[in-house]
Amino acid sequence: MAVIKTRDLTYTYPGATKASIKDVSITIEKGEFVVLTGPSGCGKTTLCRCFNGLIPLFYGGKLEGEVVVAGCKVVEHSIYELARHVGLVFQNPENQLFALSVEKDVAFGLENLAVSRDEMRKRVDWALQITGIEDLSERSPHELSGGQQQRVAIACVLAMQPDVMILDEPTSFLDPVGAQKIFEVINELNKELGITVILVEHRLDLASKYANHVIVMDEGKVVLDGEPRGVFNSEKARLIGVGVPKATRLYQILGENGIRLGRVPVTSEEAASLLREVLKRD
Amino acid sequence: MSMFEGFRFRRVSSVIHRLDPRVKFFFVCVLFVTAILFSKLPPLILLFFVPLPFVLAAGVQREWIRSMRGALFFAVIIFLFNFVFTYFSTQYPQLPSASLLERSLAMTLRFLVLVESFSVFFLTTSPDHLGLALEQSHVPYEFCFAFTTAVRFVPVLADEAQTIMDAQKARGLELERGNFLKRVRNYIPILIPLIVGAIRRSLELAEAMESRAWGASEKRTNLYVLKLKNADYLLAFGSVLMLIFAVYVWRYVPVPTLITLLRL
Ligand SMILES: Nc1ncnc2c1ncn2[C@@H]1O[C@H](COP(=O)(O)OP(=O)(O)OP(=O)(O)O)[C@@H](O)[C@H]1O
Ligand SMILES: [Mg+2]
Numbered sequence: 163m164a165v166i167k168t169r170d171l172t173y174t175y176p177g178a179t180k181a182s183i184k185d186v187s188i189t190i191e192k193g194e195f196v197v198l199t200g201p202s203g204c205g206k207t208t209l210c211r212c213f214n215g216l217i218p219l220f221y222g223g224k225l226e227g228e229v230v231v232a233g234c235k236v237v238e239h240s241i242y243e244l245a246r247h248v249g250l251v252f253q254n255p256e257n258q259l260f261a262l263s264v265e266k267d268v269a270f271g272l273e274n275l276a277v278s279r280d281e282m283r284k285r286v287d288w289a290l291q292i293t294g295i296e297d298l299s300e301r302s303p304h305e306l307s308g309g310q311q312q313r314v315a316i317a318c319v320l321a322m323q324p325d326v327m328i329l330d331e332p333t334s335f336l337d338p339v340g341a342q343k344i345f346e347v348i349n350e351l352n353k354e355l356g357i358t359v360i361l362v363e364h365r366l367d368l369a370s371k372y373a374n375h376v377i378v379m380d381e382g383k384v385v386l387d388g389e390p391r392g393v394f395n396s397e398k399a400r401l402i403g404v405g406v407p408k409a410t411r412l413y414q415i416l417g418e419n420g421i422r423l424g425r426v427p428v429t430s431e432e433a434a435s436l437l438r439e440v441l442k443r444d
Numbered sequence: 445m446s447m448f449e450g451f452r453f454r455r456v457s458s459v460i461h462r463l464d465p466r467v468k469f470f471f472v473c474v475l476f477v478t479a480i481l482f483s484k485l486p487p488l489i490l491l492f493f494v495p496l497p498f499v500l501a502a503g504v505q506r507e508w509i510r511s512m513r514g515a516l517f518f519a520v521i522i523f524l525f526n527f528v529f530t531y532f533s534t535q536y537p538q539l540p541s542a543s544l545l546e547r548s549l550a551m552t553l554r555f556l557v558l559v560e561s562f563s564v565f566f567l568t569t570s571p572d573h574l575g576l577a578l579e580q581s582h583v584p585y586e587f588c589f590a591f592t593t594a595v596r597f598v599p600v601l602a603d604e605a606q607t608i609m610d611a612q613k614a615r616g617l618e619l620e621r622g623n624f625l626k627r628v629r630n631y632i633p634i635l636i637p638l639i640v641g642a643i644r645r646s647l648e649l650a651e652a653m654e655s656r657a658w659g660a661s662e663k664r665t666n667l668y669v670l671k672l673k674n675a676d677y678l679l680a681f682g683s684v685l686m687l688i689f690a691v692y693v694w695r696y697v698p699v700p701t702l703i704t705l706l707r708l
Contacts, residue, residue, distance in 0.1 A: 220654055242660035250655045256600065257645050258652035260593045262572040269667035271656035276665050286667065304599045318656065 164230075165326050165358050166190040166213060171227035173208060173217055182208045184382040186227070192325075195352045195372050196360045197390070200379035201403055206362045207253065209379070210328050213360070214248040215241040232325050245271065249319030251329040255311035259303035264295065264314050267303065271322040289321035293347055308335035312344055320351065326358040327351065333365065341368055348372070367407050370394065371429040378404055391426040409433035460502035460568045464676040465577040468565055471683045475561040478690040479554050485546050485702040487693070488553045494686075495564045504567045511563040515556060523552040546702055571595040580670050593649070601642065608637050 171186040183205040190196055198206055211217040215236050218225040229236040232247035252258050261267035268289055272282045290296045293313045303311060312332055319327060329348065333341035345361075349372045352359045363369040370376070376393040378386035380402045386393045393399055394410040409427040413436075416423060423440060427433035460468075479491055499508045526548040575592040579585060612633050613619070619630050672680075693699065 214655055216651060216654060220651060241654045242657040245655060245657035245660070252648065252652055252655075254648060257648035260589075260596055260649055260653070262570075262575070262592055262596055266572060266667060273664045273666055274657040274660045276661040276663055279665060279667065279669070282665065282667055303596065322656065 163192050164189045165192045165232055166360075167228075167230045168212070169228045171209075171212060171225075171229055173212060173226070174224045175208075175221060176223045178223070182382055183212070183379075186382075186384050188377060188384060188387060190326075190358065190360065190375070192358055193352070193356050194358055194375045195349070196358075196375045196377060197366065197369055197373040198360055198362045198377045198379070199364060199366060199404055200385075204379045205382045206379060207330055208382075210250060210330050210360070210362065212236065213326070213328055214250050215239060215244040216250075242274065245322065245324075246275070247325050249322055249324035249327045251315050251319050251327070251332055253330045253334060255308065255315045255332075255335065256303070258315050258318070259311060262302050263299070264301055264303065264306075264317075265290070265299040267314060268317045268321050271318060275322070285321045285323070289317040292320065292350070293317040309340040309344070312336065312340075313347070316344070316347065324357070326360065328360045328362075330362045331364070332361070333363070333368075338365075338368065341365060345369055345372060364405055366394070366405050370407050378402065390428055394428065395426045458502045458568070459675060460498050461570065462673075462675075463568075463679060464670055464672055465569045465573050466581065466670070467672070467676045467680045467683075468569060469577070471679055472561045472565045474683045474687045474690075476558060477687065479557040479561075481690055481694045482699065483547075483550055483554070484699045485550045485553065486705060487699060488550055488557060489702075491557050492553060492560065495560050498564050498568070502564075502568045504564075507567050508560075508563060511567070512556070512560065515559040519552050519556055522555050523548050526551045542703055543701065576666070576668055576670055579666065585664060597645070601638070604641055605634065605638055608634050608641075 167189050169187050171183060172181050173183050174181045186209060198209070200206055208217065211221065212225070212229050213231055213236070217223065218237065219241050225237065231244060234244065234247065236244065259267050261270060265286060268286045269282055272285060277285070287296070290299055293316050295310065295313050295317060298306065298310060298314070303314065306314065312335065316327075316329070316332065327348075332348075333344050336344065345368055348359055348361065351357045352372070361369060361373070370390050373390050376386070376388065376390045377384055378393060378399055385402065386396060386398060391410075394404075394406050395414065399406055400411075400414075407428050409430050409432060412433055413423050413426055421440060423433075423436040425436070427436055475491065475494065479488065482488055482491070499505055527544065530544060530547065571592060575588050575595075578588045578591065609619070617630065617633055620627070621630065
């Protein structure tokens, strides 16, 4: 069942002369882990804003085509109605935390939805525990590191128990180890709670092993859309300048030199085991 | 940025910090009213000592002394103003007398009591507690939210201001140059990026609020509730007693000046 479906989606920001996304038609199934990638300025963030109604309600501008999210046509609903279904974690964690303590911030969405206090307490504790920040609950956001803020931002959205979570470059302020940890949290949400995840990311080396659907955009258009191995291995991905995982790149280079591995690897572990097979064969 | 240090609340906990902010505010108001009722020195001296146990119990002596030191400058001005003004405005200029001195001192002390009670309140009430109290006093949620968010972003903006200042200085901006007007103008290259940054930040904030169902229901719920505890009832009761006593004394007891007291 599709949770998100767009048809010929085209959007122009108010005052802009050129559309930021053009003719986007994609389908995202329930429970998928989608990685959305593409060069800077290609319209990834813009597309995410279309999924929870910020576009067109908050931004205005001209929207053509159709977006349906969790069975709701986006243009027919207010942002707060969509917020029950879609959670959006923004690029900059600092500006999405506005309470004086972590706990209060995580509760913000639930307070707005008028969830009862007992239920709220339960959900806040649950979200803090899953994201591994229980011990930070009393701190103020200013006293947290970038990685911790990032986790709080995820917890804030998670507490609202959305069907779909969209994370816009949630690791842009983190080192690789911190990024890895965040990806693991996201993966857990996807695999154990069945939340559909859309992850906007440049660092495909780390992120792609969790994905089962990759969408590549360029200049406002979707240029590749499919399962990770096929997408990463295509010539097009490399030409656009997508940071194809090194393991996949290695596969291609070996192929050019006449060494064929059994299948397309995405992670270095996979590449290593495939190489071992080849070495044994020779 | 020492200027903003005072806004940076520290999460401390004491009996006083845990008191209900509404009751504490009522207590401060009683102190206020009492200070306004009396214009003689002896009751004001007594009044000055009333908040001191609170300061000590809360363990905020250091901050309290700092804020009183800040008020000292104004206190001196108020004293001089009263002294000189009353001296020249009497119809038959007398020599500066002891009673004139006492009256000016009383005015000054009244000001200090007002500052003191306010600072005790703000030093022992965390902003989120205060925001919560506002919310539960039926202040529209938008105002409470604006208040807590402003407090949240003060340290962030202070850091940003520092960064911009360093960056502009590195490009050769000289802040401490020239006469007064020139110096004010020197701050423009710091203010503009700061304001632009704040506007961008506020847009991102609005976006994040919308995405988390801002405005979804008329009647929001709240993670916390303020409940009056025994200590709160005690303080409220004490404040009422103090108010009654003060009004009674003011109405029926002739309050002596310090001079007559000393002469006895
Ligand atoms: N608020 C806005 N108003 C007008 N134009 C905008 C706005 N936000 C983005 N754009 C434009 O839309 C295009 C797509 O931007 P978008 O932010 O979606 O890219 P992105 O893929 O998220 O890039 P990045 O990887 O740098 O975050 C860009 O050309 C940008 O200039
Ligand atoms: Mg972006």
